[in-house]
Amino acid sequence: MTLSTQTTPSGFLLPSIHSAPPFFTEQPNPTTQAIATDHWIRLILTYARHRKLFSLKVEDAETSGNDWDEILKNERINRKMLPSHLSNILNAMVKKNVAVYEPPKQTHSVVLYWRTPEEWAEALHEWASSTGQLNTIMTYYDITDPPINSELTNIPILLLKKAIAVLTRLGKAQVIGIAEGEGVRFFAGLGNK
Amino acid sequence: MHRRGVGLAAFDRQEQSNKSFANLSSALSQSQVDHLHSQLNQFRSALAHFASAHRDSIKNDPSFRHAFQQMCSSIGVDPLAGPRKGGWWAELFGLSDWQYELGVQIVDICVSTREGNGGMIEMSELLRLVTKLRGIDGNMITEDDIFQSIKTLQPLGAGYQVVDIGGRKMVRSVVKEMDEDQTAVLVLAREGGGRIVEDQLIQQKKWTRDRACNVLENMLLRDGLCWLDAQDEHSGRAYWLPSAMQWEF
Numbered sequence: 001m002t003l004s005t006q007t008t009p010s011g012f013l014l015p016s017i018h019s020a021p022p023f024f025t026e027q028p029n030p031t032t033q034a035i036a037t038d039h040w041i042r043l044i045l046t047y048a049r050h051r052k053l054f055s056l057k058v059e060d061a062e063t064s065g066n067d068w069d070e071i072l073k074n075e076r077i078n079r080k081m082l083p084s085h086l087s088n089i090l091n092a093m094v095k096k097n098v099a100v101y102e103p104p105k106q107t108h109s110v111v112l113y114w115r116t117p118e119e120w121a122e123a124l125h126e127w128a129s130s131t132g133q134l135n136t137i138m139t140y141y142d143i144t145d146p147p148i149n150s151e152l153t154n155i156p157i158l159l160l161k162k163a164i165a166v167l168t169r170l171g172k173a174q175v176i177g178i179a180e181g182e183g184v185r186f187f188a189g190l191g192n193k
Numbered sequence: 194m195h196r197r198g199v200g201l202a203a204f205d206r207q208e209q210s211n212k213s214f215a216n217l218s219s220a221l222s223q224s225q226v227d228h229l230h231s232q233l234n235q236f237r238s239a240l241a242h243f244a245s246a247h248r249d250s251i252k253n254d255p256s257f258r259h260a261f262q263q264m265c266s267s268i269g270v271d272p273l274a275g276p277r278k279g280g281w282w283a284e285l286f287g288l289s290d291w292q293y294e295l296g297v298q299i300v301d302i303c304v305s306t307r308e309g310n311g312g313m314i315e316m317s318e319l320l321r322l323v324t325k326l327r328g329i330d331g332n333m334i335t336e337d338d339i340f341q342s343i344k345t346l347q348p349l350g351a352g353y354q355v356v357d358i359g360g361r362k363m364v365r366s367v368v369k370e371m372d373e374d375q376t377a378v379l380v381l382a383r384e385g386g387g388r389i390v391e392d393q394l395i396q397q398k399k400w401t402r403d404r405a406c407n408v409l410e411n412m413l414l415r416d417g418l419c420w421l422d423a424q425d426e427h428s429g430r431a432y433w434l435p436s437a438m439q440w441e442f
Contacts, residue, residue: 004441016441021388022420022433029417036420079424 008070012050015043018071024079026088037092044089045098047071049114054156055102057109061086102158111156120159121166123151125173128186137176137183255335262292262341295334296342298326303353303366312367313379313418313436316355319364336362359383363436374408375418379437382419387438389419390428 003019017023017039027033044056053067060068061083073080090110093099099110115123124143127150128134140160143152152160164184167173172189175182250257302322306314316336323334339355343364346353354365359380365371371379377398382389394405409432412418418434425431 002439002441020420020433020435020438021424021431022422025421025423027421029414031417032420078426079422 006076010051010070012047012070014071015039018043018074019077021077021079024074024081024085026082026085037089040089041093041096041098043071044093045112045114048112052154053112054154054159055109055111056086056090056099058083058087058090059108100158102156111158113159117159117162117166120152120155120163121170124160124163125167125186125189127152129188134186134188137178137185139178139180139183141180143184255333255338259335259337259341292338292342292345295323295338296346298323299339299342299353299364300346300366302326303364307366310436310438312365313358313371314364314366315436316362316364318440339364371418374404375412375416378408378412379434382432382434383437387433387435388422388425388431389434390425390431392428 003016005016006014006019008014023036023039027036047068047070048054048056051067056068060066061072061081064073072086087107090099090101091107093112094101094110098113100113101107102109102111128138131146131148131150140157143160144155144157146153155163164173164175167186167189168175170189172187174185174187176185177183244251244261247257247261251261299319302319303312303314306322316339319339320334320336323339327334343353343355352365352367356363356365356371358371358376361383378389378394381393381397385393389409391402391405391409394400394408395402398405400408409419412434413421413432418436419432420435422431422433423429
């Protein structure tokens with residue numbers, strides 16, 4: 001039996017470790033467990049990036065038919081990740097700063113940082129300038145649900161705000177109070193035409 | 194009692210004799226060093242001549258390389274030692290010190306696969322990965338080359354060693370002795386693609402349940418040599434030895 005990589009129906013290449021039965025069990029040896037957790041975190045983040053998934057919940061390991069089935073289960077070897085295991089991985093991800101609990105003050109669901117706020121800031125500014133929306137006031141909704149899908153479609157407000165904060169520090173964005181709450185205006189910024 | 198000078202002059206005298214002794218000793222060691230240097234230069238040029246004359250053979254012919262290495266070790270020369278980075282080989286007309294390079298690649302592979310296999314890798318697997326790492330056009334690498342390179346890694350004290358497990362050569366990159374029982378587990382696990390359960394050891398090795406359980410739990414908890422699978426269909430608790438599993442990277 002060779003443990004090999006597999007391509008999922010969504011076109012994601014699963015690493016060979018995903019075919020190893022013990023990968024789906026929490027390891028009692030702390031060193032081994034740390035290694036396994038690292039593998040899981042990498043897998044979750046690359047999969048999230050592949051599918052543009054922003055959130056992961058402990059319940060995703062309890063139910064079937066959700067976005068995470070392809071990696072939280074492996075039907076070929078009849079293994080699945082248990083919710084308590086996933087909960088510990090979420091915790092490790094928050095500690096490593098590749099995810100945050102959202103909403104705060106609970107430990108069931110996280111927003112994933114498969115891009116850092118800085119990378120999102122760059123993508124956001126790039127999008128605003130390439131679609132000719134510099135210097136106009138936009139609502140958050142204009143960004144998360146644009147008429148033409150962008151990379152930023154469905155980005156969680158939490159991440160969006162962090163990205164805007166990064167741009168604000170660079171003098172490339174300004175948060176403005178508007179009737180519907182908050183809006184934002186992007187500027188070309190220094191050294192950026 | 195010997196006579197000892199009294200007064201301040203005695204200090205001066207003592208200091209003076211110390212100084213003369215020091216001068217003498219440094220002169221002596223200097224001449225020894227010079228002598229060694231000239232011998233070394235002579236030897237170096239002889240070795241350089243040989244290596245340059247047979248450079249292509251050393252690089253390309255595994256059996257010739259082996260013979261050259263044996264010659265070097267029998268006359269007590271370490272081709273990896275030398276004043277310059279890379280040792281004599283690197284110095285000899287740009288003959289790249291590929292054994293040194295190979296050693297680095299072995300360490301690279303052992304370290305990067307360690308998390309998956311617990312620090313034990315099969316020789317054939319290592320050979321395959323080294324060959325892959327060096328690219329297709331890389332010259333042929335043999336088990337013997339790996340063996341030699343691992344020997345040169347020994348002074349680093351990293352514990353790299355070639356061990357024989359159940360008739361198959363494995364390279365161990367962790368300082369850990371595997372006892373007989375663990376070796377038996379590894380041999381048996383290899384037959385099952387890496388999976389092993391207590392019952393197998395009880396039935397096939399005639400071990401008691403306690404012994405089987407102890408060995409497996411120690412490998413799991415103390416040594417990190419295996420992973421636990423708590424979802425095993427047959428026994429509920431199976432142990433997997435990454436070093437006995439067939440991985441496709």
